[in-house]
Amino acid sequence: MRRFLDRYWYAYAMVLPVVAVIAVLVLYPLAQGVFFTFTNINEGNIANPVLDRPASYDVVGFENYLNVLSGGESYGAFWGTLVRTLIWTFACVFFHYTIGLGLALLLNRQVRGRSFYRVLLILPWAVPAFISAFAWKYMFNAQYGIINQVLRSVGLPDPVWLGQNNWALVSVVIVNVWLGVPFMMVALLGGLQSIPGDLYEAAEMDGATPWQRFRHVTLPGLRSVSSTVILLGIIWTFNMFPVIYLVAGPNPNARILVTYAFERFFSGASRDYAIASTYGVLILSVLLVFAAAYRRALRKQGEVW
Numbered sequence: 514m515r516r517f518l519d520r521y522w523y524a525y526a527m528v529l530p531v532v533a534v535i536a537v538l539v540l541y542p543l544a545q546g547v548f549f550t551f552t553n554i555n556e557g558n559i560a561n562p563v564l565d566r567p568a569s570y571d572v573v574g575f576e577n578y579l580n581v582l583s584g585g586e587s588y589g590a591f592w593g594t595l596v597r598t599l600i601w602t603f604a605c606v607f608f609h610y611t612i613g614l615g616l617a618l619l620l621n622r623q624v625r626g627r628s629f630y631r632v633l634l635i636l637p638w639a640v641p642a643f644i645s646a647f648a649w650k651y652m653f654n655a656q657y658g659i660i661n662q663v664l665r666s667v668g669l670p671d672p673v674w675l676g677q678n679n680w681a682l683v684s685v686v687i688v689n690v691w692l693g694v695p696f697m698m699v700a701l702l703g704g705l706q707s708i709p710g711d712l713y714e715a716a717e718m719d720g721a722t723p724w725q726r727f728r729h730v731t732l733p734g735l736r737s738v739s740s741t742v743i744l745l746g747i748i749w750t751f752n753m754f755p756v757i758y759l760v761a762g763p764n765p766n767a768r769i770l771v772t773y774a775f776e777r778f779f780s781g782a783s784r785d786y787a788i789a790s791t792y793g794v795l796i797l798s799v800l801l802v803f804a805a806a807y808r809r810a811l812r813k814q815g816e817v818w
Contacts, residue, residue, distance in 0.1 A: 549790035550577050556784040570787075577791040588788060589773045591795075598751060598769040601686060605753075606746045608690045610739070613697025618731075620698070621705045638695035646759035649688045650675070653760070675760070681767040689756045693749075697742055704738035705731070740811050748800055770796050 552570045560568035584592045620631055637645065652658045653674035661671035674684045708731065716726045732739075754771050761767035763776055770792055778789035 617701040708734035
């Protein structure tokens with residue numbers, strides 16, 4: 514061990530500041546949040562130096578987890594919100610991947626103005642998310658929005674997109690797909706350009722149809738890239754707070770787990786830090802279980818990362 518440390522001390526010296534920063538900015542708040550889940554801490558019993566008030570919260574064990582997992586309306590209807598979160602996540606990631614792959618295939622061809630199209634399609638990714646969210650919120654306005662004006666002009670029904678109905682979830686899915694497709698397109702385009710052209714030439718000489726070349730050459734060649742971007746997309750979308758909150762606001766029909774945790778932490782007469790922290794830990798647990806299962810499935814297919 515001493516010889517090992519003597520040989521690699523500089524590596525540990527370089528890594529130590531990063532570990533310290535991560536411990537302060539990530540691990541300590543995470544540990545504190547986990548501790549809060551075992552208490553009844555809220556705005557009324559937390560320590561307040563301004564009012565010279567000491568902390569008076571109590572440790573309640575697993576009571577918060579039992580209350581949340583019981584699915585009561587007063588605790589956010591966890592299971593219904595989880596189902597809505599899964600629908601939101603997989604709908605967004607599905608359209609991110611399929612539309613992104615289609616655009617990547619088109620841009621991978623030798624077409625006139627390809628560079629211009631690439632820049633144009635990356636614009637939604639370059640515009641700050643809050644600006645895009647406010648623009649879409651105005652377009653979804655039931656009375657003055659351009660979307661309903663177009664629908665009315667062609668004689669179609671004009672729904673209240675951001676009202677107390679399921680159209681609110683459809684609206685935020687549309688916005689998030691518009692924002693997320695450019696990342697998926699760029700990543701998949703890089704994967705397409707790394708596939709050797711000899712494989713396509715060999716498949717074409719063997720009489721493979723375009724669909725067969727796509728199925729047996731393109732998709733296997735994109736497997737490593739696809740597995741990574743799909744996992745990242747699911748994690749990012751599962752925790753996507755800005756789009757939903759800026760477009761739909763505290764709308765129960767568009768509420769997912771992370772937005773409810775925010776509402777519980779920052780809204781109400783008595784901010785319930787314990788329940789909000791419990792939601793945070795449950796969100797982390799769901800994502801860890803999914804990531805572990807996803808990685809295990811990839812290992813069975815020979816993809817190790």
